[in-house]
Amino acid sequence: MTRLPSFTPAAHAVVIGASGGIGAALADLFDADPQFRHVTRLSRATGLDLTDPASIIAAATALPSPPDLVICATGLLHADGIAPERDLRMVSADAFARAFAVNATGPALVAQAFLPLLPKGRKTLFAALSARVGSIGDNRLGGWHAYRASKAALNQILRTMAIEQARKNPDSIVIGLHPGTVDTDLSKPFQRNVRTLFTPAQSAAHLIDVIERMTPAVSGRVYDWQGAEITP
Numbered sequence: 001m002t003r004l005p006s007f008t009p010a011a012h013a014v015v016i017g018a019s020g021g022i023g024a025a026l027a028d029l030f031d032a033d034p035q036f037r038h039v040t041r042l043s044r045a046t047g048l049d050l051t052d053p054a055s056i057i058a059a060a061t062a063l064p065s066p067p068d069l070v071i072c073a074t075g076l077l078h079a080d081g082i083a084p085e086r087d088l089r090m091v092s093a094d095a096f097a098r099a100f101a102v103n104a105t106g107p108a109l110v111a112q113a114f115l116p117l118l119p120k121g122r123k124t125l126f127a128a129l130s131a132r133v134g135s136i137g138d139n140r141l142g143g144w145h146a147y148r149a150s151k152a153a154l155n156q157i158l159r160t161m162a163i164e165q166a167r168k169n170p171d172s173i174v175i176g177l178h179p180g181t182v183d184t185d186l187s188k189p190f191q192r193n194v195r196t197l198f199t200p201a202q203s204a205a206h207l208i209d210v211i212e213r214m215t216p217a218v219s220g221r222v223y224d225w226q227g228a229e230i231t232p
Contacts, residue, residue, distance in 0.1 A: 002035035003205075004069075004212050008122045010037040011068040016050075016110055019043035021184035022129065023073035025204035030069075038064055050074060050106025060113040069211070070114045071177075072128040076102035077147050077186050084144040084190075096146045103150035108157050111174070115161065120169050125211060126161075130154055130176035130222050130230075137231040155222050155232060162220030173214050176222035178230055179203040198225070 004011075013030040017023035018041030030039045040063060042048040048059040077084060082095045107128040118124040133144060134151025155176055162174035181187050181194045182203045191197055198206070206225040213227060222230040 002033050003029070003208050004033060004035050006123050006212055007035055007068055009035060011035055012038040012040070012063070012065050013069040014040045014042065014063065014067045014071070014114065016042050016048065016070070016072045017074035017129075019045050020073060020186075021200035022179055022182055022203055022207075023071075025200035026071055026073060026207065028201075029204050029208055040064070040067070050109070051101050053109050056109050056113045060117060063117065066117050066119050067114060068119065068122070068124050070110070070118070070126045072107045072110050072126075074102060074106060075129055075131070075186055076150075078189065082146075084147055086143050088145070091145050096149070099146035099150040100153065103147070104153040104157060107154055108161075111157075111161050115165060115169075115172070115174075118169060118172050121171060123171055123173070124169070125173040125175065125214060126165075127175050127177050127207075127211065128154060128158060130158075130178055132178050132224065132230055134222075135230050135232065158222070159220040159232075166216065166219060171216060173216055173219045175211075175214055175219065176230075177207050177210065178222065178224040179207055180225040 013036050015023050015027040018027045027039055027041045030036045042059050047055055049055045076099055085091055131151045133148050134155050158174055158176045165172050165174050180198050182198045182200055210223055210227045224230055
């Protein structure tokens, strides 16, 4: 039985970041869903690098059929030489550049390559994983400057793309998705005080339920794993 009956039968799902915990779990659920004939898993392992526009274009060009659902399940919070800033004195230009390249510019380039491929006349959806900490209005703790700023930028990019997409493809939806705190490499150093920690499979199932409820009327917004809208 399908979990996504609002999509056309024999649909095609594309997961960017399919080698990560959430991305792999999403791709597995699409593979198990009879509504989807094709599931394309893309990641650095398959040659797609969010910081390399040519690799993104090449991946889009090589798709076996037009995609109905594209999810950019990527994100950068920490890496070698990068950690969430607890104080303004920790801010660095390099950390900001790398965070924006992966969290904001990368999904924008993916959308640039993939949105024109979405069929018209039926429900299609482009989603990118965002985060509650990208909400400006909800920021009461401070810190994490580069990550917060890059996710806030992503939310604005999604909103802007949704407005343009509504003119070009009125049945298409562009949204941001907050998966909650998930037991992946991204969150492992910061799980100590987390009240609810999801497995990737749990998070993916929640996100798919949210996607099923999305309509063009809510395009451009950001929703959490429960389907509640996150304030800008």
